[in-house]
Amino acid sequence: MTWDETAPDGGTRLVGAEADGEDRAAEAALRPKDLAEFVGQSTVREQLDLVLRAARARGATADHVLLSGAPGLGKTTLSMIIAAEMNAPIRITSGPAIQHAGDLAAILSSLTEGEVLFLDEIHRMSRPAEEMLYMAMEDYRVDVIVGKGPGATAIPLELPPFTLVGATTRAGLLPPPLRDRFGFTGHMEFYTPEELGHVIRRSAGLLEVEVTEDGAGEIAGRSRGTPRIANRLLRRVRDYAQVKADGVVTREAALRALEVYEVDERGLDRLDRAVLTALLKLFGGGPVGLSTLAVAVGEERETVEEVAEPFLVRQGLLARTPRGRVATPAAWQHLGLVPPPSPDRGGQTGLFGA
Ligand SMILES: Nc1ncnc2c1ncn2[C@@H]1O[C@H](COP(=O)(O)OP(=O)(O)O)[C@@H](O)[C@H]1O
Numbered sequence: 425m426t427w428d429e430t431a432p433d434g435g436t437r438l439v440g441a442e443a444d445g446e447d448r449a450a451e452a453a454l455r456p457k458d459l460a461e462f463v464g465q466s467t468v469r470e471q472l473d474l475v476l477r478a479a480r481a482r483g484a485t486a487d488h489v490l491l492s493g494a495p496g497l498g499k500t501t502l503s504m505i506i507a508a509e510m511n512a513p514i515r516i517t518s519g520p521a522i523q524h525a526g527d528l529a530a531i532l533s534s535l536t537e538g539e540v541l542f543l544d545e546i547h548r549m550s551r552p553a554e555e556m557l558y559m560a561m562e563d564y565r566v567d568v569i570v571g572k573g574p575g576a577t578a579i580p581l582e583l584p585p586f587t588l589v590g591a592t593t594r595a596g597l598l599p600p601p602l603r604d605r606f607g608f609t610g611h612m613e614f615y616t617p618e619e620l621g622h623v624i625r626r627s628a629g630l631l632e633v634e635v636t637e638d639g640a641g642e643i644a645g646r647s648r649g650t651p652r653i654a655n656r657l658l659r660r661v662r663d664y665a666q667v668k669a670d671g672v673v674t675r676e677a678a679l680r681a682l683e684v685y686e687v688d689e690r691g692l693d694r695l696d697r698a699v700l701t702a703l704l705k706l707f708g709g710g711p712v713g714l715s716t717l718a719v720a721v722g723e724e725r726e727t728v729e730e731v732a733e734p735f736l737v738r739q740g741l742l743a744r745t746p747r748g749r750v751a752t753p754a755a756w757q758h759l760g761l762v763p764p765p766s767p768d769r770g771g772q773t774g775l776f777g778a
């Protein structure tokens with residue numbers, strides 16, 4: 425089995441943070457339209473509010489904005505809010521969509537004054553496009569290369585002032601010259617359960633689903649700090665409540681539905697629990713090598729490392745050490761198991777060739 429979080433069929437992983445096909449359709453209706461409606465992220469919200477208000481007061485185009493943070497935390501939503509707050513049109517593209525500098529030149533040269541250009545996954549842009557972007561951001565100018573080989577000439581082209589909003593899940597991968605050209609960088613944090621509860625109640629209102637306070641709370645606790653996951657779990661619980669009960673999203677409905685979908689009270693799914701269970705039951709809590717652990721759960725190394733582990737590490741259930749993967753006391757507790765009495769685990773891991 426493979427776990428492609430971006431698979432278009434959408435059925436792969438209920439607690440994956442990337443958008444699937446169903447999310448894309450559903451999310452448009454759930455996006456907050458202005459800063460006041462945007463839940464949580466008080467630091468970014470306040471900072472951005474100042475940046476945008478000041479620009480509006482000056483009658484100027486807003487500074488370039490970089491938004492960094494994990495998938496599903498609201499980067500695309502914020503970019504649209506920036507455009508709405510500035511009363512400006514928005515053009516949406518992404519790093520991987522820009523293969524050649526010429527692709528970027530075509531987009532830049534068609535921007536209108538004050539327009540917001542949203543560049544998603546900006547860290548995945550090609551090098552030549554990146555260099556063109558430096559000049560566009562700083563001087564509102566691009567050099568369009570006409571012709572090929574020795575006869576090629578660069579024709580400078582003036583651009584109207586625009587606002588670049590870049591989004592990245594990997595701010596560390598951005599070259600410093602690019603990072604430095606943003607006037608403001610917003611770091612998006614994972615949401616608290618209270619904030620997610622708010623997101624869920626808001627979404628339920630828009631979907632015209634009745635949700636109780638503890639129903640929203642139960643879903644929030646399992647949503648991994650991520651609004652996209654909260655909205656997706658809400659839709660699944662709503663389905664359950666409609667089919668098996670009276671349609672109201674209660675705590676009871678959430679508990680039952682998420683048991684069916686194998687999302688536990690901390691937001692771990694079957695894969696996460698398989699990794700943790702193997703680590704505890706087969707390897708006494710580790711340390712065990714990644715490859716061995718992957719074989720034990722019948723998954724690829726990459727799946728264990730990139731899909732399951734980040735959240736387990738974030739939850740303080742698993743640690744990556746130079747000697748291998750190690751379970752924390754919280755992991756034993758979460759799975760209701762008792763850790764072995766002594767830290768000396770003898771030849772247990774040797775059995776599996778770790
Ligand atoms: N602060 C927020 N308040 C309410 N809903 C939010 C918030 N942030 C994200 N969402 C919801 O989560 C979904 C995913 O957000 P999105 O902006 O696409 O995330 P990203 O671009 O960071 O992956 C959107 O449908 C949006 O409705």
Ligand SMILES: [Mg+2]
Nearest residue numbers: 499500501544
């Ligand atoms: Mg996005």
